[in-house]
Amino acid sequence: xxxxxxxxxxxxxxxxxxxxxxxxxxxxxxxxxxxxxxxxxxxxxxxxxxxxxxxxxxxxxxxxxxxxxxxxxxxxxxxxxxxxxxxxxxxxxxxxxxxxxxxxxxxxxxxxxxxxxxxxxxxxxxxxxxxxxxxxxxxxxxxxxxxxxxxxxxxxxxxxxxxxxxxxxxxxx
Amino acid sequence: xxxxxxxxxxxxxxxxxxxxxxxxxxxxxxxxxxxxxxxxxxxxxxxxxxxxxxxxxxxxxxxxxxxxxxxxxxxxxxxxxxxxxxxxxxxxxxxxxxxxxxxxxxxxxxxxxxxxxxxxxxxxxxxxxxxxxxxxxxxxxxxxxxxxxxxxxxxxxxxxxxxxxxxxxxxxxxxxxxxxxxxxxxxxxxxxxxxxxxxxxxxxxxxxxxxxxxxxxxxxxxxxxxxxxxxxxxxxxxxxxxxxxxxxxxxxxxxxxxxxxxxx
Numbered sequence: 001x002x003x004x005x006x007x008x009x010x011x012x013x014x015x016x017x018x019x020x021x022x023x024x025x026x027x028x029x030x031x032x033x034x035x036x037x038x039x040x041x042x043x044x045x046x047x048x049x050x051x052x053x054x055x056x057x058x059x060x061x062x063x064x065x066x067x068x069x070x071x072x073x074x075x076x077x078x079x080x081x082x083x084x085x086x087x088x089x090x091x092x093x094x095x096x097x098x099x100x101x102x103x104x105x106x107x108x109x110x111x112x113x114x115x116x117x118x119x120x121x122x123x124x125x126x127x128x129x130x131x132x133x134x135x136x137x138x139x140x141x142x143x144x145x146x147x148x149x150x151x152x153x154x155x156x157x158x159x160x161x162x163x164x165x166x167x168x169x170x171x172x173x
Numbered sequence: 174x175x176x177x178x179x180x181x182x183x184x185x186x187x188x189x190x191x192x193x194x195x196x197x198x199x200x201x202x203x204x205x206x207x208x209x210x211x212x213x214x215x216x217x218x219x220x221x222x223x224x225x226x227x228x229x230x231x232x233x234x235x236x237x238x239x240x241x242x243x244x245x246x247x248x249x250x251x252x253x254x255x256x257x258x259x260x261x262x263x264x265x266x267x268x269x270x271x272x273x274x275x276x277x278x279x280x281x282x283x284x285x286x287x288x289x290x291x292x293x294x295x296x297x298x299x300x301x302x303x304x305x306x307x308x309x310x311x312x313x314x315x316x317x318x319x320x321x322x323x324x325x326x327x328x329x330x331x332x333x334x335x336x337x338x339x340x341x342x343x344x345x346x347x348x349x350x351x352x353x354x355x356x357x358x359x360x361x362x363x364x365x366x367x368x369x370x371x372x373x374x375x376x377x378x379x380x381x382x383x384x385x386x387x388x389x390x391x392x393x394x395x396x397x398x399x400x401x402x403x404x405x406x407x408x409x410x411x412x413x414x415x416x417x418x419x420x421x422x423x424x425x426x427x428x429x430x431x432x433x434x435x436x437x
Contacts, residue, residue: 022196031190052203055203055207056207120174137187
């Protein structure tokens with residue numbers, strides 16, 4: 001049963017803003033999903049779902065999306081977790097305990113060996129460092145951008161990047 | 174994995190993009206999906222079904238559960254170390270409240286407020302004469318957890334200190350006594366801001382190095398310019414002397430015989 005809310009679809013200013021966000025972040029979100037799933041089709045599906053949710057949020061009168069970048073990133077993370085929940089029927093507690101390190105073991109998925117190697121390297125780091133290192137190295141984001149994306153302080157991001165880099169150096173052969 | 178392999182993998186992933194066609198199709202599907210969802214029929218408010226009855230029962234059950242939980246939450250919120258519900262307060266309620274705070278600054282302030290709360294609990298225990306080993310230990314464990322959370326927060330100045338937090342820790346340790354005293358790196362300076370300050374120092378050093386290098390370049394350029402000027406001056410002097418010689422020699426040639434003739 002629908003809630004009875006009215007959806008204001010297609011206001012031109014919403015569409016312009018949304019398409020600008022899509023143009024800027026579609027590849028970023030796609031790469032994140034690809035990095036986590038190693039499957040191009042799944043990554044594309046998740047990216048589409050992510051932007052669908054953003055579009056719904058932007059066009060619903062009761063909601064305002066104040067930080068779209070952070071919102072997008074959070075949605076993407078949640079969708080990736082949901083994807084693996086469906087895949088492996090893990091409980092949320094187990095996912096939280098194990099850390100977000102599920103590996104897609106289906107034989108027929110398209111695995112990018114380099115993406116897998118990269119993921120193994122980054123996820124060998126402590127949980128706090130993984131996201132900042134990923135965004136710094138793969139997306140080449142500045143500290144301030146990473147901070148606003150993850151909702152952290154720039155100081156903390158800077159600290160984590162430094163620690164993560166040092167740890168990576170130790171892990172390299 | 175070697176650093177080269179890592180960098181290669183980074184480059185490969187960072188250059189991965191959706192094709193323009195894929196993006197157009199994705200956008201079209203987003204708009205199409207959102208329109209389709211709006212046009213789904215809305216069920217009548219008067220229709221009754223087992224599903225709606227079940228939903229009512231679920232609503233009552235949920236309300237009852239909420240009443241029980243809120244009662245428990247209240248009872249635990251006023252509990253002190255050693256009480257039965259104290260563990261529920263520090264392990265469930267307080268983390269839930271922390272999670273509800275989205276802003277990192279709010280979270281940090283709440284973490285510090287929890288430390289103050291631990292001090293208040295100890296004071297209340299002492300005032301009521303209920304301080305004992307069990308209560309002291311429960312308080313110590315809870316406070317240690319709070320302090321660990323603060324250690325990982327970015328609430329420190331460039332030297333890794335926070336005077337407010339340090340003073341609270343001192344107050345807690347005075348109340349807790351030697352047996353349950355907290356050991357924390359907050360008192361000696363948290364290492365993480367050192368890295369941040371090292372980064373700042375590195376940036377400053379790099380700026381200074383660049384400035385020094387720029388100054389050396391300017392100095393060399395000035396020396397080069399001075400050398401050029403000196404050479405030019407020397408050449409000009411030589412040219413002038415030569416010019417004078419050229420002018421004076423014929424005059425001497427003329428004057429000398431004249432002087433000889435005049436007996437001068």
